[in-house]
Amino acid sequence: MSGVAEMEEGAGYVAQGIGLRRNGRRLLEGAGVALAPGRVSVLIGPNGAGKSSLLKVLAGEIRPQEGRVSLDGGDIFRLPPAALARRRAVLPQAAQVAFPFTLAEVVALGAPPGRTTAERVARLLARVGLAGRGAGLYERLSGGEMQRVQLARALLQLEHGARPGYLLLDEPTASLDLAHQVQVVRLMREIAAEGVGVLAVLHDLNLAAMAADEIVALQAGRVAARGTPAEVMTDAGIAALYGVRARIGWAPASPFLLPQGLEG
Amino acid sequence: MSLAVAKAPAGGRRVGPRAGLAACAGLLGLAVLASLAIGPVTLPAGRVLEVLAAALRGASLAGVRDAVIVLDIRLPRTLLGALVGAAIALGGAVMQGLFRNPLADPALIGVSNGAALAAVMWIVLGAPVLDGLAAAHLPAALAGAGLPACAFLGALAATFALYAIATRDGRTSVATLLFAGIAVGALSGAGTGVMVFLASDQQLRDFTFWTFGSLGGATWAKVAAGLPFLLFMLAAALPLARPLDALALGEAEAFHIGVDVQRTKRLAIAGVAAAVGAAVAMAGVIGFVGLVVPHLVRMMMGPGHRALLPASALLGGALLLGADVAARTLVAPAELPLGVVTAAFGAPFFLALLLRRRAALFG
Structure with missing residues (x-):
C-alpha cells in the first residue's frame, strides 16, 4: 500500500x-x-x-x-x-433527529432527493445490521442503533458521490x-x-x-x-500521551494494550 | 422485532403523499363550500354551486339575491380566509422545520408580536399621516393600505432583528434565536402596552377587535393584496423541502450532506416574515393554526417536507375557514373573534402536545 x-x-x-x-x-x-x-x-x-x-x-x-x-x-x-x-461523508457523534422520520427516510437523506431507491436503502440498513427495520421510527431507536442508521446514511452519500470518496x-x-464495535471496525476496513x-x-x-x-x-x-499502530502504541508512547503505564502485547495482526496504572 | 406495526399514528400507518394531499384538498373544498353556504341566509350547497358555475360561465347575475350573497359578500371573505389560513400554516411548518421543534410558532419568536406592534402604532399614531395624505389629495385607498403595510414591516423588522442578534460568524444559533424571540416578543408586548395606554376609546376598540383576529373586513382588494405574499411564500417554501428535511438531522449534519445551511435559513426567515406579516395584516393575530396544522399533517403523512408544506397550506386554509364559519354562527347574529375560536381549540391541543412531550422536553 x-x-x-x-x-x-x-x-x-x-x-x-x-x-x-x-x-x-x-x-x-x-x-x-x-x-x-x-x-x-x-x-x-x-x-x-x-x-x-x-x-x-x-x-x-x-x-x-x-x-x-x-x-x-x-x-x-x-x-x-x-x-x-x-x-466526503461524515458520521457525527450526536444523532438526534427532529420529527418522526422512519429509518429508511433518515438513510435516504444521504442521497440527492428522488435519486436513490428503496432497495439501496434496505441493502445499506442490512449492511449495518438493521435489515428489515426501514419502516420503524428513528426516534424510538437506542443510541447505538441511531449511530448505525447514521452510518448507513453516510454510506449512501458516498455511493451517490464522486470517487474517490472520504468518510470521517x-x-x-x-x-x-x-x-457492534467490532462490526463497525470491520465495516471501516x-x-x-x-x-x-x-x-x-x-x-x-x-x-x-x-x-x-x-x-x-x-x-x-x-x-x-x-x-x-505498532510504531505509536509503545510503552513510552502511551505513557507520554495519557500518563498511563501500560503493557503492550501482540495479537496476530496488531498490538494490544493492557493498562497497568497511572504514571508516577 | 419489527417497528413497522407500531401502534402510534405516525410510523407504519401513514397515508401516502398523493392520498394525503387529495384529502387535504378535499377538506379545503368542503370548507370553501360551507363558508359560502352558511350564514344568516343559509343556502343549499347545490344552489351555491349553481351560482359559482353561472359566474364562471360569465352569465349576468346582477340583482340575483343568492348571487349577491355568494359572490359579493361571502366569496371575498372565504378566499381571504383560505389565504390567511394557508399562509399561517405554511409559516408554522417552515418555522418548525427551521427550529427543528414541533412546538415552534410564529408567535413564539416574536414575529407576530412585531407585526402587531407596528399595526397598533399605525392605529394610534397614524392619524397625522392620514391627515397628511388627505391634505395632499392622495387617494383613500392608500390610507387603507397603512395597516397591512405596517404589519408586514413589523414582521420583517422583528425577523431581521432576531436574525442579526442570533447570527455570529455567518452562523445562526437556533437556541439564541428562540431566546431572542422571547425577548423581542416581550419588548413588542411592552410597546403595545404603551400604545394601548396612549389610545383613545375608539382606537382601543379598533385595536382590540383587530388583535383577536377577524376576516370581517374582507374585500376583493384585500384578497388581491394578500395573494402575492402567499405566492412568494409558496415559491420560497417549496425549494426548502429537502433542506428542511436535512436540517432535522442538525445544522452540522445538514451541511455534511450538502445543504447550504445559511442560505436555507435566510430564505426560510424571509418567507416566514412575508407570510406572517401578510396574514397579520389581513386578519389580525390568529394563533395556533400554525402550530396545529403541521402537526396534524405529520401525524397523517409523516414529517417529510415535500408533502408537509403543500398539505399544510391546504389544511390551514380549510381549518381557518371552518373556524370562521363557527365564529360567524355560534353566537349569531353576533360574531366571535376568529382568534378566540382558534385559541379555544388550539390551546388545549398545544397543552396535550406539551404533556405528551414533557418527558422529552424536561427529562
Whole structure:
C-alpha cells in the first residue's frame, strides 16, 4: 500500500498546519492529517486533545485561523457545500433527529432527493445490521442503533458521490456494544478496501490498532506521534500521551494494550 | 422485532403523499363550500354551486339575491380566509422545520408580536399621516393600505432583528434565536402596552377587535393584496423541502450532506416574515393554526417536507375557514373573534402536545 509520502503532489484529502482558536482557547496548533483512498487513519489522544476539532475542520464545518485543508489540491472552504458533500461523508457523534422520520427516510437523506431507491436503502440498513427495520421510527431507536442508521446514511452519500470518496467518523463506536464495535471496525476496513479514504476518532486503543493503517496521536492540539499502530502504541508512547503505564502485547495482526496504572 | 406495526399514528400507518394531499384538498373544498353556504341566509350547497358555475360561465347575475350573497359578500371573505389560513400554516411548518421543534410558532419568536406592534402604532399614531395624505389629495385607498403595510414591516423588522442578534460568524444559533424571540416578543408586548395606554376609546376598540383576529373586513382588494405574499411564500417554501428535511438531522449534519445551511435559513426567515406579516395584516393575530396544522399533517403523512408544506397550506386554509364559519354562527347574529375560536381549540391541543412531550422536553 502506498504511503502518503509517495502520493502524487496535491492528491488526497489533507489538513496541514491547522491552528484553531475559539473563545481565546487554543484548540489546535500546527495539527494536520492526510487521508488517502483505501487507507484507514485513526485519531487518538486524551480528552480535549483536539480530535473532534480537527475532524470538524477537515469536514469543512469550522474554518481554522491558520492552515489549509485541501481536497485533490483545492481549498475545501472554496467549495459549495453540495460539491464537498459529493466527496466526503461524515458520521457525527450526536444523532438526534427532529420529527418522526422512519429509518429508511433518515438513510435516504444521504442521497440527492428522488435519486436513490428503496432497495439501496434496505441493502445499506442490512449492511449495518438493521435489515428489515426501514419502516420503524428513528426516534424510538437506542443510541447505538441511531449511530448505525447514521452510518448507513453516510454510506449512501458516498455511493451517490464522486470517487474517490472520504468518510470521517467521530467516535463511531462510542455507544455500541462489543459485537457492534467490532462490526463497525470491520465495516471501516471493508469501506477502505472499496477505495474510500477513512478517518475515525477512536478512544479505544485496541479498536484503533485493529482498524488503523495509520494512527495520528494528538496532544494539546498538536500531533504528538504518527505512524503504524505498532510504531505509536509503545510503552513510552502511551505513557507520554495519557500518563498511563501500560503493557503492550501482540495479537496476530496488531498490538494490544493492557493498562497497568497511572504514571508516577 | 419489527417497528413497522407500531401502534402510534405516525410510523407504519401513514397515508401516502398523493392520498394525503387529495384529502387535504378535499377538506379545503368542503370548507370553501360551507363558508359560502352558511350564514344568516343559509343556502343549499347545490344552489351555491349553481351560482359559482353561472359566474364562471360569465352569465349576468346582477340583482340575483343568492348571487349577491355568494359572490359579493361571502366569496371575498372565504378566499381571504383560505389565504390567511394557508399562509399561517405554511409559516408554522417552515418555522418548525427551521427550529427543528414541533412546538415552534410564529408567535413564539416574536414575529407576530412585531407585526402587531407596528399595526397598533399605525392605529394610534397614524392619524397625522392620514391627515397628511388627505391634505395632499392622495387617494383613500392608500390610507387603507397603512395597516397591512405596517404589519408586514413589523414582521420583517422583528425577523431581521432576531436574525442579526442570533447570527455570529455567518452562523445562526437556533437556541439564541428562540431566546431572542422571547425577548423581542416581550419588548413588542411592552410597546403595545404603551400604545394601548396612549389610545383613545375608539382606537382601543379598533385595536382590540383587530388583535383577536377577524376576516370581517374582507374585500376583493384585500384578497388581491394578500395573494402575492402567499405566492412568494409558496415559491420560497417549496425549494426548502429537502433542506428542511436535512436540517432535522442538525445544522452540522445538514451541511455534511450538502445543504447550504445559511442560505436555507435566510430564505426560510424571509418567507416566514412575508407570510406572517401578510396574514397579520389581513386578519389580525390568529394563533395556533400554525402550530396545529403541521402537526396534524405529520401525524397523517409523516414529517417529510415535500408533502408537509403543500398539505399544510391546504389544511390551514380549510381549518381557518371552518373556524370562521363557527365564529360567524355560534353566537349569531353576533360574531366571535376568529382568534378566540382558534385559541379555544388550539390551546388545549398545544397543552396535550406539551404533556405528551414533557418527558422529552424536561427529562
